Amino acid sequence: MSSGPAGRWDDLNVRLVSSVVIAVIGVLGCWAGGIAFLVLTVVVCAVMVWELARMLDPDSPAIAMAGVAALCLTVANFLPPGFALPLLIAPALVGFGQLPRRRASFTIFTVLILLAGFGLYTLRTNYGFLWLGWLLAVVIVTDVCGYFAGRYIGGPKFWPRVSPKKTWSGTAAGWIGAAIVGVAMALWTGADLQLAGISVSVSMASQLGDIAESAVKRRVGVKDSSTLLPGHGGVFDRFDGMLGGAVFLLLISALIDFPPGVV
Template sequence: MTSKPGQWDDLIVRVASSAVIAVVGIGCVWLGGWFFLALTVVVSAVMVWELTRMLDDQAPALVIAAIAGGALLVADLLPPGFALPLLLAPAFVGFGQLRQRRATFAIFSVMILLAGFGLLILRNDFGFVWMLWLALVVIVTDIAGYFAGRFIGGPKFWPRVSPKKTWSGTVAGWIAAAVVGWIYVLQTDVGLQIIGISIAVSMASQMGDVAESAVKRRAGVKDSSSLLPGHGGLFDRFDGMLGASVFLLLVEQLVDFPPGVL
């Protein structure tokens, strides 16, 4: 065990903050409809606001965030073919307003809105059970990685970008995601492929986490904001969901989802 004094100091704050996030999130996912749409739009807009502030603190972050949130809101009301240009439009707005790091903003703002749109599709098309599956995969990946990294330690995953992440925590996240997939095999009529998909989604969520860490490193900030005690900002908390949701949009085009369900 490589536990060090002080490394658990933030645990209580993180757990309390996570509990509040979980209650609000699960409640809106359960209710669906306008409740989930409102949550997704607000979270996406705040993440764009945090992204803009990190990359250029002189840019009109609130205006860009409002445009992004409005675009996602309207996109949900349109057929997908008409929604896609709206999801890309805020990237062009930001590209014209930021003085620096424009390409980084364009890439990540598109990812944020595509992720939000993907979550809306998942909830509307597949219901609460599969939206819960995605959330569980991302959550257990994060939790398993957090505790395995502190109890087991070992070689760092990418110390230059994310010095706290270890290979033990990374692999623990994959194992935890596989367990979620196996539980769904036992409790639903889904096929065994959901285990592999769960692991891949876990990997995508970790990539989203690392990508956000790289942005913060480049911007020279520790957290995307200070909105969430113990977590930083919404971008810090939902970076894993960002990667997972965008990846799932691709998965749905490659395999039948949920696999094995008639």
């Protein structure tokens, strides 16, 4: 593998093509909303659970656990939140009883995955395509700014033992990009400029989701969660940032006026 300047960009073309395909599918699903978006979120979450189970224990009944997660998430989205919550936790408990090891990792991440899926569908249903688009933009801009700044600027590594490619320059660039998205969205919608701070916080949460997944992969000794997405690895590798951002937004929505300043 090349270690020169060109080597830093070897995967760019494949990543770009995959990103365009993922973006088109994602935008169409988000725009359509309703059942189409529900199916999209359920499929993505189920695949992430499947990848997680396979990473933690290749001999686990990963397909069955993904099926349980898909069923519970689907039903949960048709119930009032109080009745939905037990269903969002149940697949983690089922997996806890099936895995002979690394049960805590499976339990924590499965709960977060299902909460993220539930939160995304709730955001689309309650606030519409515009605010779901804001969340997607924050996470995507964080990732894109981090990718290019990290490779173009370089500099000190963020956490080399867990994620050797991530740099402080890329991390900070993600925050700046998210703040710009927040300011632009506030000016467009008339929301309070506090949205910039919320955007940076969501950006940080998405980075934590990325780091947490990297730590799991490092622990089990795999490079990618799967090979489903060329240039990106697995679905978990692609949506780990969205996982962190969506769960964070779901949690803080009870603490802040969201969207801020919008009647």
